[in-house]
Amino acid sequence: MQNAQPAPVLTPNQVRASWAAQVVAAVILGQTLFFKFSGAPEAVALFTKLGVEPFGRIGLGIVELIGVVLLLVPRTAAFGGALTLGLMVGAVGSHLGPLGIEVEGDGGALFAMAVITLAAGALITWLRRHTLLRFVPGR
Secondary structure, X not given: OOOOOOOOOOOHHHHHHHHHHHHHHHHHHHHHHHHHHHOOHHHHHHHHHHOOOOHHHHHHHHHHHHHHHHHHOHHHHHHHHHHHHHHHHXXXXXXXXXXXXXXXXXXXXXXXXXXXXXXXXXXXXXXXXXXXXXXOOOO
């Protein structure tokens, strides 16, 4: 990479905000992995409704597990944030479409967790954008 410049250093408050968002996103994503990998009836029903059971459930579980690891490793947190953001755009979109806000009588809890994780991913991606921009050709 030519003209590689170091990423701007985050302020202490930005670091705290990013880490708080990283932990929130990692906990929520990690908590849902049990349901995806164990084949819990709720997860099977959800992915069946989306028409991607079982490969979508297991595949997304693997991608989410990768996201959790990326979020918790300081050097890869920006990539974890971007991956989380992308995953949660899909999750929120699924809730606004075929799944609906309330799934299996959960009172919208799954949708709320997706929105919280989307916001966390967006914050992480924004705060750590300079790390990601180093990989854009011509920059």
